Amino acid sequence: MTDAAELRSRTQELLAAHPPAGTGRLEFLRARFDAGLAWVHFPAGLGGLDAPRSLQAVVDAELQAAGAPDNDPRRIGIGLGMAAPTILKYGTEEQKRRFLRPLWTGEEVWCQLFSEPGAGSDLAALGTRAVREDGAPSGPGEAGSGGSWVVNGQKVWTSSAHVARWAILIARTDPDLPKHRGITYFLCDMTDPGVEVRPLRQITGEAEFNEVFLTDVRIPDSRRLGEVGDGWRVAQTTLNNERVAIGGMRLPREGGMIGPLSKTWRERPELRTHDLHQRLLKLWVEAEVTRLTGERLRQQLAVGQPGPEGAGMKLAFARLNQEISGLEVELRGEEGLLYDDWTMRRPELVDFTGRDAGYRYLRSKGNSIEGGTSEVLLNIVAERVLGLPAEPRTDKDVAWKDLAR
């Protein structure tokens, strides 16, 4: 078992062989990956050392102290948080070797082609079609034998599509099966001439998301992830990791949106009223309790007792962000009537606490929609954590092509 001392010494070896001061950023990141210090819980040879995940902090602290460059994780969050764990779990050796290194170094940005205009909360209803050309396997369990798939359809809410080199994609490969069973998971080349990315302007004024139109996009069968027809199961790995990524950031006290609100309160006594004070204190307490809940979840994970609290973190985080940013707009009074800038832009990364209170207020509206709506997450908590019965359903055993739409 790799321990903290060994990781420290391996990190020092890396720093000695590639001093950050005299090494290009990308060169250093590649060397770090090859030394197994990228994500230590990944397998050896794929950027890791099969070490406990909790020991990553040891490596990060050493590298930070030495002034080493990082891989700018906020720019490649979808790759790191969603594509990578899915490729690791379901990818072939060849896929893992081809994709994980440039994903981690940030040379290749990833996006996620899942949601569709007609498939939001009911993602499994998706209608983007992938049709086999000669040579690809015709059914579950058959090995790939070359050939390719031709994909047609429309995806939506795709962050980073305009800068992405690759996409994780789910598409329908068998419309005659019930909806959860006829889906296959692919790794899609965003430079294919059939991929068209159009910005989707949102209520903040900017276009952080995109619509992606897929017209006769060709995907070689070697870029299928998992078995034909097993895409729904593969996608669960992606979605579970997405929820952890959105709700699971470690924060110090006042580290989230409560920080800017508290700062404004302290610096601007002329804005204070008794009503706002009561609401501020309530939200401050809730923010601190939510922070402690997240901390407790991480402590459980670190000792290998994953708790069900994870499902709830995103729910709490979404509601808090919305209430806190809403209160801050109100606190600002006349300034709350203003907005910093409505100019249409296409940001490369999203910072929920960035820009002014008005932006935070509007952007946080998405927190209860993206990555599973709060309503769907409450169903998940009720059914998977509390064990309450599922709603009666009429769509599970019907062929996808026969569903109402």
Added chain:
Amino acid sequence: MSTQPDLLYSEEEEALRAAVRDLLTDHCEAAGVIARTESDAPHDLALWKSLTEGMGLAGLLVPEALGGQGATHREAAVVLEELGRAVAPVPYLSSAVVATEALLDGGDEELLGRLASGRTVGVLAVGLHTPPGPARRTARLENGALHGGLTGVADATAADVLLVPADDGGLYAVAAEAATVTPQVSLDLTRPVATVTLDGAPGRRVGDAEPAVRRALRAGAGLLASEQLGVADWALTETVRYLKERKQFNRPVGGFQALKHRLAQLWLEVVGLRAAARAAADALATGADTDVMVTVAQAHAGPVAVRATEEAVQLHGGIGMTWEHPAHLHLKRAKADSIAYGTAGAHREALAALVDLRAP
């Protein structure tokens, strides 16, 4: 904040929980608790004896050298979670936490040892509603004897010794039989309050009132959050269990989305309460960041426990409204607890000063 509080339960703490829960399952079932509330012995002193003489739980906060177990607030918190779950009518929080903390500040080791053994029940003669801070109402000391009347003193009818803050700044131990203790008709049937009248009662000075009361009420407030967690967790667990069984419209009632969402929201609040209660217990044990953690826990716990028990009554439907069903015991405890050691609002006000979010 570079170091994080330990928010988990250790193996030893889980073993302690299991032992306490076993005892309560056998000796503190709901029907018996309900029947006892209208008897002339509202406190279950046989259960108290099992918890204290049998298991040594009254001495958790007392060093071994003074006859205690030398454990910490973390373990006492686990005991309180289980006592809250069972709404056990024993003076644990009053005697083994609040009165014990008051004596730990002073120097009466003999009395402390007796409280740690559980053979003596001690009660701080301060109204249960009093938030942490100096005692507001104190007895008068005249010619070495104590005079005055106090109301709303929790568990006073079970007390052998009353700890009385007096107007000379001292904390006095008064034998219960030297005072007149009269039960009040209490909202909380399982932690009744009483009036205490002192009419020239002799007292023995055991310490300084100001720091002793401050310390005692802070520990009481912090560990009350764990009791509230136990109450809330019972309400959630029982309601979920019931809604899986109860059928209406040819379906389990728990399958209706309107109810599922309410229960999922409640679960989320209880999960938050668990983190806050553990943080407060750990902060009391380590002394790090204690005021903020206790205040945050108390600003959060009261409303959550009240809501959980209110939801339990509502979602049980008609049966939840009956005297026979134990939901009302938990509702009454949760509501009284929301006032005990200061309301959530009082704690938010305290927090404003602690974290520099000043009023207009």
